[in-house]
Amino acid sequence: MDVKTVCLGMLTDGEASGYDLKKHFESTFGHFFAAGYGSIYPALSALADQGLVTCEHVSQEGKPDRKVYAITDSGKEFLLEALKDPAPCHKVRSDFLATMCFAHLMPTEQIETVLKSRLEDVDNWLKLIAKAEACCYEQWPPGMKFVAGFGKAMTLAMKNYVEENAHMVTDAGTRKAANG
Amino acid sequence: MDVKTVCLGMLTDGEASGYDLKKHFESTFGHFFAAGYGSIYPALSALADQGLVTCEHVSQEGKPDRKVYAITDSGKEFLLEALKDPAPCHKVRSDFLATMCFAHLMPTEQIETVLKSRLEDVDNWLKLIAKAEACCYEQWPPGMKFVAGFGKAMTLAMKNYVEENAHMVTDAGTRKAANG
DNA sequence: AGCGCCATGTAAGTGGTTACATGATTGT
DNA sequence: ACAATCATGTAACCACTTACATGGCGCT
Numbered sequence: 001m002d003v004k005t006v007c008l009g010m011l012t013d014g015e016a017s018g019y020d021l022k023k024h025f026e027s028t029f030g031h032f033f034a035a036g037y038g039s040i041y042p043a044l045s046a047l048a049d050q051g052l053v054t055c056e057h058v059s060q061e062g063k064p065d066r067k068v069y070a071i072t073d074s075g076k077e078f079l080l081e082a083l084k085d086p087a088p089c090h091k092v093r094s095d096f097l098a099t100m101c102f103a104h105l106m107p108t109e110q111i112e113t114v115l116k117s118r119l120e121d122v123d124n125w126l127k128l129i130a131k132a133e134a135c136c137y138e139q140w141p142p143g144m145k146f147v148a149g150f151g152k153a154m155t156l157a158m159k160n161y162v163e164e165n166a167h168m169v170t171d172a173g174t175r176k177a178a179n180g
Numbered sequence: 181m182d183v184k185t186v187c188l189g190m191l192t193d194g195e196a197s198g199y200d201l202k203k204h205f206e207s208t209f210g211h212f213f214a215a216g217y218g219s220i221y222p223a224l225s226a227l228a229d230q231g232l233v234t235c236e237h238v239s240q241e242g243k244p245d246r247k248v249y250a251i252t253d254s255g256k257e258f259l260l261e262a263l264k265d266p267a268p269c270h271k272v273r274s275d276f277l278a279t280m281c282f283a284h285l286m287p288t289e290q291i292e293t294v295l296k297s298r299l300e301d302v303d304n305w306l307k308l309i310a311k312a313e314a315c316c317y318e319q320w321p322p323g324m325k326f327v328a329g330f331g332k333a334m335t336l337a338m339k340n341y342v343e344e345n346a347h348m349v350t351d352a353g354t355r356k357a358a359n360g
Numbered sequence: 361a362g363c364g365c366c367a368t369g370t371a372a373g374t375g376g377t378t379a380c381a382t383g384a385t386t387g388t
Numbered sequence: 389a390c391a392a393t394c395a396t397g398t399a400a401c402c403a404c405t406t407a408c409a410t411g412g413c414g415c416t
Contacts, residue, residue, distance in 0.1 A: 001275035002403070009282045019367055029281075032274040039404055041369055062413060064367040083286055087297035088275035094212040095181040095268035097330060101209075102189045103323030106263055117267035143283030146348045150277060150341055157337035161330055168326045182375070199395055219376055221397055242385060244395040 003035045004043040005082045008052060008075055015056075015070040018044050027132045028144065031125055031151050044069055052078050103169040115166050122159045126152070183215045184223040185262045188232060188255055195236075195250040198224050207312045208324065211305055211331050224249055232258050283349040295346050302339045306332070 006029065010021055018040045025035045035043075044067075047053040052075035056068045071079075096118055103111050129148055137145065186209065190201050198220045205215045215223075224247075227233040232255035236248045251259075276298055283291050309328055317325065 001278050006278050009278070012282065012285065017367075018369090029278070032272045032277040034271065034273070034404090036405065037367095037369075038406070042404095045369090060366090063365095064412075066367065079282070080285060083279055083282055084290065085275070085279070086290075086293045087301075088279045088294060090272070090274040090276040090298065090301070091214065092212045092270070092272055092334075093214070094270040095265070096270040097212040097327050098181050098186050098189070098209070099263055099265070099268045100323045100327050100330075101321075102192065102259070102263055103326070104321040105192065105260060110264065110266075113266045114268060118270065121267075121270070141281075141284040142348050142351075143280045146283070146345055147277050147280050149345060149348075150280075150338075153337055153341040154272075154334060157333055158330075161333040165326055165329060168322050168329075171322075197395075198397090214376090216377070217395095217397075218378070222376095225397090240394090243393090244384070246395065 001082065001085070001088060002043075003039045004047055005079065006033055006035070007040065007043050008047060008071060008079050008082075011053060011069060011071040012076070012079065015068050017066045017068055019066065027128060028148065030128070031155075032147075047075070050078075051075075100169060108170055111169050112166075115162055115170070118162055119159060122155055122162075125155055126159075129155075181262065181265070181268060182223075183219045184227055185259065186213055186215070187220065187223050188227060188251060188259050188262075191233060191249060191251040192256065192259065195248050197246040197248055199246065207308060208328065210308070211335075212327075227255070230258075231255075280349060288350055291349050292346075295342060295350070298342055299339060302335055302342075305335055306339075309335075 007021055010016065010024055010029075018037065021040055021044075022035075022037060025033065025040070029035075044053065044055075048055045048069070051072060053069045053071055056070070058066050058068050060066065096114065099106075099114060100111075129151060133148060137148075140148070186205075187201055190196065190204055190209075198217065201220055201224075202215075202217060205213065205220070209215075224233065224235075228235045228249070231252060233249045233251055236250070238246050238248050240246065276294065279286075279294060280291075309331060313328060317328075320328070
């Protein structure tokens with residue numbers, strides 16, 4: 001599943017510009033599927049070239065022009081085909097965990113800083129999702145609600161684990177030298 | 181943090197070949213940092229070129245030759261420097277969640293298949309980590325124990341959430357057409 | 361005067377994946 | 389016979405990231 005396919009999926013919810021889609025990638029999709037303008041705009045161009053979406057130029061007063069994309073019938077077919085993968089992957093790439101593996105080589109304050117930044121990250125995401133839910137929850141399709149709940153459950157589990165087990169990596173007693 | 185740095189970190193635990201490191205990437209590191217031979221071997225070559233590791237050719241009877249790598253002092257320095265990032269990232273890339281967002285466009289059996297495959301994946305990983313813990317837990321540094329516990333906590337939370345909330349995406353009643 | 365929002369794009373670079381290439385030994 | 393394990397590598401490819409480029413409007 002690439003950025004193109006996800007953009008196509010987002011367009012099943014109604015027409016939108018690349019700028020609009022970026023917002024979805026930042027809020028609801030942000031925690032499990034990242035994409036920047038550098039991948040969204042080329043993706044939309046490619047989708048238009050393939051006839052999977054249509055593109056309408058819209059002039060606005062006082063604001064820049066926008067390109068509004070809408071999914072076509074062949075776009076829907078393409079999406080349905082892409083959704084047929086019976087075992088879609090779920091991958092984690094964590095510099096945080098990789099760093100923690102080598103905690104015994106780091107000074108305690110450094111470890112504490114890293115754990116603190118993780119918890120801040122968690123809180124920021126929790127706020128983000130609360131905001132998204134506050135405004136859109138009712139109009140979300142069941143899948144989106146499932147996904148948002150999934151994100152919350154995972155994030156809370158992470159917060160909980162880090163808070164309850166930080167001592168494993170910060171307690172100087174169990175650690176080798178390396179620090180003061 | 182790239183494959184090079186993680187390989188360097190793994191070598192702080194003792195010398196190893198690329199083949200050996202691959203096993204670590206498959207067991208303990210597998211769930212948060214993937215790497216194949218196509219990235220491990222070039223990484224080790226680059227580390228040797230930079231003088232961060234040494235490489236010793238070892239002939240074996242009845243088995244292919246191996247290249248055994250060991251970290252150098254400047255390698256340790258380099259690693260310590262890399263571990264100074266105060267906010268290492270933790271990213272999820274999930275085709276599974278992306279698919280679930282569009283569950284209302286899919287037939288129920290397809291959704292069930294996807295959820296089932298996710299739960300199988302979870303169980304496989306749980307078995308893998310249980311196996312790794314059974315043989316190595318005592319000799320792991322505290323950080324590795326923390327990371328393994330983290331993985332278990334997250335995976336169990338995922339299993340639990342999927343089992344308890346599958347009905348959100350499989351109950352035909354709350355869904356639009358698309359299926360039979 | 362300066363920042364942030366709206367809005368779209370390109371070009372170069374990066375880091376990793378996939379497929380290919382080789383081949384002896386050991387177990388079923 | 390056939391598969392798995394041990395063991396190392398290269399080359400082409402791919403998807404995405406980062407930095408750059410542009411520019412008006414509205415708020416403080």
